[in-house]
Amino acid sequence: MRVWYLVRETLNNIRVHRGDVVIGIVTTAFALACFGVFLLLYLNLQHLAENLQSGIEVIAYLEPDASEQVVSEVHQRLRRDRAVVEVRVISKEQALRDFRRHFQRDALFLEEGNNPLPVSFVMKVRSPESVGEFVERVKRFSGVQHVQHSQEWLDKLAIVVSHFRLGAMVIGTILAVATATIIRNTVHLSLYTRREEIEILRLIGATGRFIAIPHVVEGAMLGAVGGGLSLVLLKVSFESVKSELLQAVQWFDGLERSLTFFPVPVSLLLVLAGMVLGCGSSLLSVRSLINVRS
Amino acid sequence: MIRFFHVSKFFDRCAALHDVTFRIDEGECVILSGPSGAGKTTLLRVIFGMEVPDDGQILVQNRNIARLHARDLPYLRRTIGFVPQNFQLLSQKTVYENVILPLIVQGVKRSEARRRVAATLQAVGIDHKQAIRAGVLSAGEQQRVCIARAIVTRPVIVLADEPTGNLDEELADEIIALFHTIHAQGTTVLLATHNQRVMAQMRGRVLQMRAGDVVSDKRMVT
Numbered sequence: 470m471r472v473w474y475l476v477r478e479t480l481n482n483i484r485v486h487r488g489d490v491v492i493g494i495v496t497t498a499f500a501l502a503c504f505g506v507f508l509l510l511y512l513n514l515q516h517l518a519e520n521l522q523s524g525i526e527v528i529a530y531l532e533p534d535a536s537e538q539v540v541s542e543v544h545q546r547l548r549r550d551r552a553v554v555e556v557r558v559i560s561k562e563q564a565l566r567d568f569r570r571h572f573q574r575d576a577l578f579l580e581e582g583n584n585p586l587p588v589s590f591v592m593k594v595r596s597p598e599s600v601g602e603f604v605e606r607v608k609r610f611s612g613v614q615h616v617q618h619s620q621e622w623l624d625k626l627a628i629v630v631s632h633f634r635l636g637a638m639v640i641g642t643i644l645a646v647a648t649a650t651i652i653r654n655t656v657h658l659s660l661y662t663r664r665e666e667i668e669i670l671r672l673i674g675a676t677g678r679f680i681a682i683p684h685v686v687e688g689a690m691l692g693a694v695g696g697g698l699s700l701v702l703l704k705v706s707f708e709s710v711k712s713e714l715l716q717a718v719q720w721f722d723g724l725e726r727s728l729t730f731f732p733v734p735v736s737l738l739l740v741l742a743g744m745v746l747g748c749g750s751s752l753l754s755v756r757s758l759i760n761v762r763s
Numbered sequence: 764m765i766r767f768f769h770v771s772k773f774f775d776r777c778a779a780l781h782d783v784t785f786r787i788d789e790g791e792c793v794i795l796s797g798p799s800g801a802g803k804t805t806l807l808r809v810i811f812g813m814e815v816p817d818d819g820q821i822l823v824q825n826r827n828i829a830r831l832h833a834r835d836l837p838y839l840r841r842t843i844g845f846v847p848q849n850f851q852l853l854s855q856k857t858v859y860e861n862v863i864l865p866l867i868v869q870g871v872k873r874s875e876a877r878r879r880v881a882a883t884l885q886a887v888g889i890d891h892k893q894a895i896r897a898g899v900l901s902a903g904e905q906q907r908v909c910i911a912r913a914i915v916t917r918p919v920i921v922l923a924d925e926p927t928g929n930l931d932e933e934l935a936d937e938i939i940a941l942f943h944t945i946h947a948q949g950t951t952v953l954l955a956t957h958n959q960r961v962m963a964q965m966r967g968r969v970l971q972m973r974a975g976d977v978v979s980d981k982r983m984v985t
Contacts, residue, residue: 673868
């Protein structure tokens with residue numbers, strides 16, 4: 470009888486106080502969406518930085534007259550190097566074709582029999598931090614004339630990413646606390662209007678658990694629906710911003726690949742966060758109303 | 764059943780109860796009388812665990828109220844029926860739902876609960892209105908529902924705070940008759956009132972209060 474009463478009471482609470490419930494859901498959705506916008510921004514910037522870092526290439530140019538044996542030796546050493554993820558050989562003929570494709574009319578002076586372009590190796594390195602050391606090592610290889618890389622730019626990117634990570638932790642914590650506070654206050658305000666009902670239940674000998682259960686279940690449902698609504702808001706806004714951005718920055722090929730919405734586990738986590746916040750806020754509010762001895 | 768040992772309770776340094784000592788035995792009917800502000804309501808609230816005394820000891824069914832843990836308080840309250848001055852009914856719920864609530868809280872079986880509610884509503888003369896929302900009832904009817912809710916669990920003690928305060932004389936007589944019946948069934952009744960007419964009708968002991976003190980303890984002769 471008690472379980473049936475508690476289920477019925479939860480549904481009844483939602484029906485009778487539907488205005489408060491709607492306000493609670495909307496507030497929860499907006500509070501979580503604010504946090505979600507930040508999280509989305511952070512995850513995408515992180516993703517973008519990782520893409521840029523993983524796309525960094527080091528190019529080693531051999532001397533123009535390097536023999537087949539030298540080319541083969543350098544190739545073997547680079548393939549064996551632990552810092553290298555991928556290595557691609559650009560032959561003299563390939564280099565000439567690429568040059569002609571890029572420079573067209575300006576490349577007319579280059580003839581097939583008089584190709585001054587050297588053989589080169591294009592490499593992807595395992596981590597941006599190891600680039601400097603790797604470049605120094607390659608420079609010492611016999612037959613290598615020049616190594617091209619962007620260490621300075623990489624260093625700056627690494628600093629920006631680490632600063633952003635630190636800032637993200639601070640801002641993320643502040644936003645999470647603010648979100649929790651907003652949700653707690655909304656739920657508390659809603660429960661405060663029902664304090665007389667709680668007082669009557671105490672008058673007839675209801676235990677704290679009996680009084681709290683319908684409100685806690687209601688809080689959890691409110692939080693979960695709010696979390697779901699915040700996901701919908703975020704997805705709609707994200708797709709709109711993404712299409713605007715892709716049109717505005719057409720020159721950046723990797724942008725579309727870098728911009729991603731929350732993966733399913735993070736989306737579920739946001740709904741779960743709403744549920745936990747709603748549930749916890751209700752519990753704290755009911756407890757504060759129950760603990761007054763009257 | 765109820766024992767007070769030098770109990771004092773202060774609100775903003777003003778004594779609502781001052782060094783009160785008395786004893787109420789099982790099955791007694793006691794009237795707390797005195798003017799408004801004499802400390803009657805505070806005394807009832809202290810017995811019910813709604814206020815913690817600042818000094819002294821209170822034993823209710825051999826349990827020390829002042830030292831009772833908050834989580835044990837609901838179980839003590841289930842043995843006491845309380846009729847507050849302002850009814851405190853769930854106005855959106857029906858008479859039946861209000862009265863059955865203490866039985867749901869105590870986990871009484873549905874069939875047994877229904878039977879008890881029907882009998883109690885009949886006893887207080889409000890059974891014909893059981894499907895009506897409590898909020899639309901008259902003061903007299905609300906008082907009956909409030910009494911029904913207090914006695915439906917068959918408590919060993921019933922505390923009533925000015926149960927006739929909002930009623931006309933005719934209705935007040937009916938309510939007093941109801942308390943006579945409750946007492947006749949062996950329940951200990953402690954009723955606070957400043958109404959001389961009610962005091963004259965009640966049989967039992969009268970504790971006269973003034974400025975937080977019990978100034979006299981007399982047995983009414985009828």
